[in-house]
Amino acid sequence: MFERDTLHQRGKALEDEFFHRVDEKLGAELHARMERDEAIEHLKPSTCFDDTAVIEHLVDAGFTPSSIAALALVPLVFVAWADGNITAVERQSILSAALHRGLKNEPPAMSMLENWLHHRPADSLWRVWEEYASAVGQSLTPTLSAMLHQEIMRLATKVADASGGHFGRGKISAKERIVLDRIADLFAVTG
Incomplete structure (x- = not known):
């Protein structure tokens, strides 16, 4: 028992x-x-759209209201990493764009950007950015969407131009061109 x-x-x-x-x-x-x-x-409230699926993906990727501003610089980061490394002038070009967008006042966003500049981000970040850019583009008027596209293309092209060619100007590599074309194609679909 x-x-x-x-x-x-x-x-x-x-x-x-x-x-x-x-x-x-x-x-x-x-x-x-x-x-x-x-x-x-x-x-x-930090986004200009109400697409819950996109917002969920942003949260899952680690974005918060204080770091979301860094997302605008993702295309620049991917252009810079296109050739496998980021040069000092590409880095400076991206940091200049960040400062002009007020990221200095957003330490979490600046920290996130610094991490991307030191360690190539995963391709999943690109997909999140594409979803975000598409949602933003659809929430804007066609004129504002076109202006946003032009600004992103201008900044991304500036980064691609930063290290190429003679004396650091005038030549965009084939790999950088592929990333620039992907950006242009995204806005052609959403714009």
């Missing part, structure tokens, strides 16, 4: 432990889901 009671107690203890772990896991998942939902609600 003693042995049977001990087995029963061990079985009960294992069962209790199992359900305790399940409860902890479910609690953690619920907490994470609630935090994500809260982050989505906080980010919505």
